[in-house]
Structures are given as C-alpha cells and as structure tokens.
Amino acid sequence: MRKIIVAIPLVLSLMACGDQAQDFDATGTFEATEVTVSAQLAGKLKSFTVSEGDNVKANAVLGEIDAYQLQQKSEELVAMKQQLSATETATDAKQLNLQKQVASLEQQVANAQREQQRFAELVKDGAVPRKQLDDISNQVRVLQRQLEATREQIRSNNAALKAQARGIEAQRQGVEAQQRQLADQINNAQIVAPRAGTVLEKYAEAGEFVTPGRPLLKLANVDEMYLRAYVTSLQLKHCRVGQTVTVMTDYGEGKQKRTYRGVVAWISSRAEFTPKTILTDDERADLVYAVKIKFKNDGYAKIGMYGEVKFND
Missing domain, CATH: 1.10.287 (Helix Hairpins)
Incomplete structure (x- = not known):
C-alpha cells in the first residue's frame, strides 16, 4: 500500500508538468536589415579605420581608396x-x-x-x-x-x-x-556608410589592394530588429500585417523573460517545412508560414538569438 501512496504523487506531478501551457505561440530567431558595403574602385586602401562593433552614422566616411x-x-x-x-x-x-x-x-x-x-x-x-x-x-x-x-x-x-x-x-x-x-x-574612392548601423563584420584592412565589387564590411541596423518566427496554418488565420504582438527573449538562467512590443511586418504567402530548431503551438504541424515581427531593440537582442512571440488577443 505504501508503494501506491508514493507512486500517486509522482504520477500527478508528471501530469501537471505535461499540462503546463507554454507562454508563447511561436518561436524564431532575431535578425536585422544587413547591408554589405563593397569597393567601387580598384586600388590600394589608403585608410580603413572602422572596427567591428563600431556604430556609424549614415554617410560617414569610413575609409578611402587611393585615387x-x-x-x-x-x-x-x-x-x-x-x-x-x-x-x-x-x-x-x-x-x-x-x-x-x-x-x-x-x-x-x-x-x-x-x-x-x-x-x-x-x-x-x-x-x-x-x-x-x-x-x-x-x-x-x-x-x-x-x-x-x-x-x-x-x-x-x-x-x-x-x-x-x-x-x-x-x-x-x-x-x-x-x-x-x-x-x-x-x-567612389571614399568608403561611405550607406546608412546608420553597427559594423558586424570587416573583410579588409588598410594597405590591401581591392577591386570593384569586393565586400569591405557588413552593417546592420540593430536598433530596429525583426523576429522571424513560424506559425501554423491555424495560427495564420489570426495573424495579420500590422497586428501588435509581444516579442520575448530569455535573460538566461531561468530569469524572467525580456519583452518587447512588436508589430507584424510581413507574412509569407508560401508554406514551408518546419525548421528543426523551431517550436510551434502545434508540434505536429509539418508545414508552417514565416512571419517577420518588427520591434525596437534596447540593445539586448542579438542577431541569431532565439526568440518567442505571443500573439495578443
């Protein structure tokens, strides 16, 4: 009889865990609008002092090719x-x-x-x-x-x-x-930032010879980012462009999630197979639709980081 008494709480505990509702409707990864700046002139890089992680302003001169x-x-x-x-x-x-x-x-x-x-x-x-x-x-x-x-x-x-x-x-x-x-x-000898953003990658250094079309650096606007998430066909019926949603990301180590106010900016018109790293409301769904949710970043969200979305009722 003692064994039965011990087993019942364990079963109840497992049932309770299985019944816990997830606090998100879809998951995805964070991304930003990226721009690759390439050389427009053949020649030696006279100067190129920008570094990865630098924040640059639009039209800022980042370097110069010998002309x-x-x-x-x-x-x-x-x-x-x-x-x-x-x-x-x-x-x-x-x-x-x-x-x-x-x-x-x-x-x-x-x-x-x-x-x-x-x-x-x-x-x-x-x-x-x-x-x-x-x-x-x-x-x-x-x-x-x-x-x-x-x-x-x-x-x-x-x-x-x-x-x-x-x-x-x-x-x-x-x-x-x-x-x-x-x-x-x-x-065109001047290397100019086409928009404000953060330098994600740098592909050349001063003193190197470059040719037209060679990538020099990659910029991204990380102040305004996107969560690319995936929804099922059932969720798609309740999702529309311009809809306000809640974007979430973990602080880590079990801390409370960080939340942002987001807006659905784009919905794919074509279904695709569920990516392996993506969780949906219906784990049995094989086909999903990509959505992009725009939000203002406070500096915490990073490109490629895992994120969640809750569609507001």
Missing part, C-alpha cells in the same frame, strides 16, 4: 580645357584684328576719296598738275583693293571659324564628360 592616378588624369583634363579656351580666345582675337583692319582701311579710303575730289577740283581750275590727281586716284584704287581683300579674308575666316568653333565645342563637351566621369570615380 592618385585618377586625380592626375583629372588635372590633365583641366589643362586640356584651358588649352581649348586659349585656342578659342586666340581665334577670336585674330578675327577682331581683321575687323579693325577693315575699319582702318575704310577710313583711309574715305580720306583718299576726299583728297581725290579736292584734287579733281584743283586740276579743273588749273591749280595743280594732272599727275597729282592721277597719283591720288591710284592710291584710292590700291586702298579699295586692300579693303576688299581684307573683307574677303574675314568672310573666308568666318566659315572656317564656325567649323573650328564647332570642333572646339565638341572637344570641350567631351572633356567635360570625362571630368564628370572621373569626378564620380574619385568620389
């Missing part, structure tokens, strides 16, 4: 552009000089014609010999030929100058396009 050759090329393009401007200025000056010559010749022709008219009157009155009138008339003809030759040169130059101007403008646009391209490449 000396690109800077040299940029200076050469500046010199080419200056040379084009100098050529354009010299051409304009040459044309202006011809125009001044035309104005001077026009004035000389006008003066000579007045003298010609004056000498014609004097010859008519017999005051001066005919030869003087002939001389001034010859001078007028010479000046007129010079004036017409200069005007023809200007007309000829205008056609050539227009073609030259188009060529200079085309070269200038080409140089400016190269300058913009080089400016982008030189700007």
